Amino acid sequence: MILVTGGAGFIGSNFVLTWLAQSQEPVLNLDALTYAGNLANLASLQGDARHTFVQGDICDRALMDQLLASHRPRAIVHFAAESHVDRSIHGPGAFMKTNVDGTFTLLEAARAHWSSLQGDEKAAFRFHHVSTDEVYGSLKPSDPPFAETNAYEPNSPYSASKAASDHLVRAWHHTYGLPVVTTNCSNNYGPYHFPEKLIPLMIVNALAGKPLPVYGDGQQIRDWLYVEDHCSGIRAVLAGGRLGETYNIGGWNEKANLDIVKTVCALLDELRPDPAGPYSRLITYVTDRPGHDRRYAIDARKIERELGWRPAETFDTGIRKTVQWYLDHPEWVAQVQSGSYRDWLATNYTGRSE
Structure with missing residues (x-):
């Protein structure tokens, strides 16, 4: 058995679904x-004896100890995190609690559990920490992509909290010998993505005839990674990654935010045309967020060289699958558009002048 934290979130639920699709x-x-976190993401696993769900907080040490003692997982795959930059600007405290204190608590519980193991069981145990490229800061247009050796230069409360958690994981390996691996990924997209992030927000707003808010000039560049490719990369590192090492997982797809929005609009024009006209008419430029990093890009050659991993999807194939998924799952979108979600959109976008 493996323990997955944050397994009802966007990336975590995709990992659980793809894990159980290819493993018993x-x-x-x-x-x-x-x-x-949304249990609807996991609806297809209802009644599957291979999947055990527990609602709980990684900051709860007693719960962590209980789960590790009773289930004795051979690995922990740690996704649980607050992950939205804009939310971290409005309320950084929750990011420090979950991403820093939560990771510390989980590491200590894992260390106690691992120390209790013997022989092959102890040798096989892994703690896989899932992180982000944002810990590396921002790149200039001519800079090479982030490699695993880049210095950490986080620029937002979110990325600072993730950088802190990365440092904790590294220290627990070097100080205590805890068998860890870390992966830093680029921007994920795909099914079950909560519609506060760029791609799902653009799809949902466009279908509702609402403005498509683009920060600043829209030329912020990100490396885009289809979520199922990210999951396959994590499986590869968990299975064969060297202990104490970091592996960057990227999609080799650098795109400006404005180009992403225009691509989504063009796909919707094709797949669900609007009688009122092209969806691009809804693009609205709003005030940029504070400290917005201009460019991220991942050099994923290490994971390819050592573990033979490369993404299976191009951006063109991945974004088409993503748009089609949202068109095919309006009930999921309706469910996540709860009162708290609407309150968040009002908090973040009200007052940003066009």
């Missing part, structure tokens, strides 16, 4: 079910 090994799924 059971998953113990722990999620606090905050605003972005």
Whole structure:
């Protein structure tokens, strides 16, 4: 069995679904079910004996100890995190609590559990920490992509909290010998993505005839990674990654935000045309967020060289699958558009002048 934290969130739920699609090994799924955790993501696993869900907080040490003692997982895959930059600007405290204190608590519980193991069981145990490229800061247009050796230069409360958690994981390996691996990914997109992030927000707003808010000039560049490719990369590192090492997982797809929005609009024009005209008419430029990093890009050659991993999707194939998924799942979108979600949109976008 493996323990997955944050397994009802966007990336975590995709990982659980893809894991159980290609393995008979059971998953113990722990999620606090905050605003972005959604059990509807896991509806297809209802009644599947391989999937055990527990609602709980990684900051709860007693719960962590209990779960590890009773289920004895051979690995922990740690997704649980607050992950939205804009939310971290409005309320950084929750990011420090979950991403820093939560990771510390989980590491200590894992260390105690691992120390209790013997022989092959102890040798096989892994703690896989899932992180982000944002810990590396921002790149200039001519800079090479982020490599695993880049210095950490986080620029937002979110990325600072993730950088802190990365440092904790590294220290627990070097100080205590805890068998860890870390992966830093680029921007994910795909099914079950909570519609506060760029791609799902553009799809949902466009279908509703609402403005498509683009920060600043829209030329912020990100490396885009289809979520199922990210999941396959994590499986590769969990299976064969060297202990104490970091592996960057990227999609080799650098795109400006404005180009992403225009691509989504063009796909919707094709797949669900609007009688009122092209969806691009809804693009609205709003005041940029504070400290907005201009460019991220991942150099994913290490994971390819050592583990033979490369993304299976191009951006063209991945974004088409993503738009089609949202068109095919209006009931999921309707469910996540709860009062708290609407309150968040009002908090973040009200007052941003066009």
